[in-house]
Amino acid sequence: MTRFNPNRRTLLKAAAAAPALALPAPLLAQVSGPAGRSNPPYFRFDVGTARITVVSDGYLGLGVDGLATNASLDEIVAFLEAHRLSTEQNYSHTNHVVIQTGEATVLVDVGSGNRFLPTAGRLMDNLNAAGIDPSTITHVVITHAHPDHIWGVRDGFDEPILPDAEYIIGAAEHDWWMQDGLVDRVPAEMQQFVVGAVNSLTTEGLEWTRLRDGDAVVPGVRLIDTPGHTPNHMSVMIESAGKRLLALGDAMTHAYVSVERPGWHGGFDYDGPTAVETRKRLLDMAATDAIPVLGYHFPFPGVGNIMRDGDGYRFVPAIWNWG
Amino acid sequence: MTRFNPNRRTLLKAAAAAPALALPAPLLAQVSGPAGRSNPPYFRFDVGTARITVVSDGYLGLGVDGLATNASLDEIVAFLEAHRLSTEQNYSHTNHVVIQTGEATVLVDVGSGNRFLPTAGRLMDNLNAAGIDPSTITHVVITHAHPDHIWGVRDGFDEPILPDAEYIIGAAEHDWWMQDGLVDRVPAEMQQFVVGAVNSLTTEGLEWTRLRDGDAVVPGVRLIDTPGHTPNHMSVMIESAGKRLLALGDAMTHAYVSVERPGWHGGFDYDGPTAVETRKRLLDMAATDAIPVLGYHFPFPGVGNIMRDGDGYRFVPAIWNWG
Numbered sequence: 236m237t238r239f240n241p242n243r244r245t246l247l248k249a250a251a252a253a254p255a256l257a258l259p260a261p262l263l264a265q266v267s268g269p270a271g272r273s274n275p276p277y278f279r280f281d282v283g284t285a286r287i288t289v290v291s292d293g294y295l296g297l298g299v300d301g302l303a304t305n306a307s308l309d310e311i312v313a314f315l316e317a318h319r320l321s322t323e324q325n326y327s328h329t330n331h332v333v334i335q336t337g338e339a340t341v342l343v344d345v346g347s348g349n350r351f352l353p354t355a356g357r358l359m360d361n362l363n364a365a366g367i368d369p370s371t372i373t374h375v376v377i378t379h380a381h382p383d384h385i386w387g388v389r390d391g392f393d394e395p396i397l398p399d400a401e402y403i404i405g406a407a408e409h410d411w412w413m414q415d416g417l418v419d420r421v422p423a424e425m426q427q428f429v430v431g432a433v434n435s436l437t438t439e440g441l442e443w444t445r446l447r448d449g450d451a452v453v454p455g456v457r458l459i460d461t462p463g464h465t466p467n468h469m470s471v472m473i474e475s476a477g478k479r480l481l482a483l484g485d486a487m488t489h490a491y492v493s494v495e496r497p498g499w500h501g502g503f504d505y506d507g508p509t510a511v512e513t514r515k516r517l518l519d520m521a522a523t524d525a526i527p528v529l530g531y532h533f534p535f536p537g538v539g540n541i542m543r544d545g546d547g548y549r550f551v552p553a554i555w556n557w558g
Numbered sequence: 559m560t561r562f563n564p565n566r567r568t569l570l571k572a573a574a575a576a577p578a579l580a581l582p583a584p585l586l587a588q589v590s591g592p593a594g595r596s597n598p599p600y601f602r603f604d605v606g607t608a609r610i611t612v613v614s615d616g617y618l619g620l621g622v623d624g625l626a627t628n629a630s631l632d633e634i635v636a637f638l639e640a641h642r643l644s645t646e647q648n649y650s651h652t653n654h655v656v657i658q659t660g661e662a663t664v665l666v667d668v669g670s671g672n673r674f675l676p677t678a679g680r681l682m683d684n685l686n687a688a689g690i691d692p693s694t695i696t697h698v699v700i701t702h703a704h705p706d707h708i709w710g711v712r713d714g715f716d717e718p719i720l721p722d723a724e725y726i727i728g729a730a731e732h733d734w735w736m737q738d739g740l741v742d743r744v745p746a747e748m749q750q751f752v753v754g755a756v757n758s759l760t761t762e763g764l765e766w767t768r769l770r771d772g773d774a775v776v777p778g779v780r781l782i783d784t785p786g787h788t789p790n791h792m793s794v795m796i797e798s799a800g801k802r803l804l805a806l807g808d809a810m811t812h813a814y815v816s817v818e819r820p821g822w823h824g825g826f827d828y829d830g831p832t833a834v835e836t837r838k839r840l841l842d843m844a845a846t847d848a849i850p851v852l853g854y855h856f857p858f859p860g861v862g863n864i865m866r867d868g869d870g871y872r873f874v875p876a877i878w879n880w881g
Binding site: 326 | 602641863
């Protein structure tokens with residue numbers, strides 16, 4: 236595989252062509268906020284005998300127009316208003332799952348690092364806040380190679396942030412991003428994503444274990460194919476002592492939109508119709524088999540149940556628990 | 559007013575007669591839990607220019623039969639199963655509201671203290687964890703004189719835990735509990751509640767400011783009559799810069815049951831039909847005027863919106879926010 240080394244001009248051009256990622260000024264003002272404003276960035280619970288900790292990487296303030304490319308802005312705004320959500324900004328959470336099985340500590344996705352939006356990239360600090368020493372992480376699973384999921388793999392010196400972990404990704408997802416010359420075949424606004432994915436995947440000192448649908452990361456943690464958001468996106472099924480949790484990754488990107496309007500194509504979905512098919516399959520499975528889900532971008536901690544509601548579904552957040 | 563001083567025999571008899579408060583053994587085992595198991599006990603957000611911090615006092619593990627006295631256990635269990643909630647235990651949160659206006663710091667209800675269930679009584683520790691020095695609290699508002707709302711007013715030496723705050727309660731609520739001889743006129747299982755309320759209200763060193771419907775505690779914080787759960791229960795309306803939040807107290811005690819089945823009489827509701835009337839009035843107001851609510855026993859942090867759903871309503875939790 237050839238490492239892709241774009242020059243600075245190419246990168247800047249790609250960045251300029253990516254309006255959805257431009258950071259509106261009011262967001263910058265929110266990053267630090269008044270003293271004492273921030274809320275705790277972690278949440279713990281058990282799935283069977285596995286200890287789960289959801290740890291935030293921060294948040295992304297996205298445009299609401301990106302919630303659907305096949306619905307009008309009026310329809311999107313009406314949906315948001317009916318749900319009493321902001322029509323100014325899609326406040327998108329970043330819920331990382333840490334699975335402690337006793338034998339292994341698995342981290343799902345590695346966050347934005349310091350190259351993406353300044354409101355994200357806090358995963359390592361927040362792991363420490365949650366009492367999890369990052370050096371104890373034995374496995375890193377990447378659901379897909381988008382910036383907020385993989386760019387945090389390396390630090391400012393291009394060195395791996397977690398050098399001792401085993402790195403896992405879907406084989407087809409890895410192959411897709413690593414195609415020769417992909418950057419020249421994608422739309423301009425996607426070039427920055429390709430460059431970042433390639434640079435992340437080729438970080439020196441990392442080797443990638445390439446898994447397929449149904450393969451186990453460690454006992455009780457396996458990948459399932461959930462394509463569409465990216466060509467070969469993977470979700471993560473956690474099973475322990477008869478209990479399950481499905482970490483969706485970005486197979487659903489919004490707790491209300493993706494669940495109640497699964498037919499809407501998200502602005503970051505690579506293949507809209509396939510993403511719709513995947514969402515409908517997951518919604519049916521989660522509702523029928525009563526499998527709790529965790530959405531990476533759902534309201535922190537992102538955990539809840541999918542309930543049938545008339546002909547459709549709705550998301551009911553799980554209950555916070557100190558027991 | 560006469561201070562009521564029951565002897566130990568009376569108290570033990572009252573305790574024995576209160577099966578709903580008996581602590582099942584499995585709960586005791588959960589109190590401490592494995593190291594690192596507990597989740598952060600506070601959550602911050604703004605209402606206009608007022609800073610709100612929800613601080614937990616712990617939780618109460620109650621029987622599910624207490625969720626309705628005018629529905630069968632089968633109906634209750636079916637409702638819980640349809641909502642994927644435990645049918646073994648009603649995991650009841652205890653969400654205290656701290657309102658910081660710049661001029662004043664108002665605490666709504668003062669928790670269980672060390673006399674009630676061992677899973678509660680953590681409010682002072684959790685205020686400190688939230689970075690709020692309890693000595694900075696200028697006003698304590700009591701919604702009603704049940705154990706989990708007022709027993710924490712005094713410490714093990716019967717001294718006020720917050721001696722410098724102003725104490726506020728609805729005048730009629732105060733009058734009701736302080737009636738001469740009330741303890742002899744209530745059912746045996748309520749005697750312990752009366753004794754605890756009277757002892758709390760007569761704590762030496764405390765004076766009570768008695769307010770009425772619509773009265774302001776401080777500018778932007780006012781009481782509203784919401785009777786039924788207790789004869790003269792009060793809720794707290796917070797208003798700042800055009801934004802509102804209604805702290806329900808126990809006018810609704812369960813985020814799903816009280817909202818979707820407002821006609822069910824709660825096991826701790828004193829006057830079922832009046833409590834139903836209050837709930838229906840509040841649900842209509844919150845849905846019509848789009849006023850976010852905060853339920854003391856709702857899933858932490860207890861904040862959300864009341865949405866119309868067919869002929870009824872449902873509770874949609876607000877979104878966690880680090881902005």
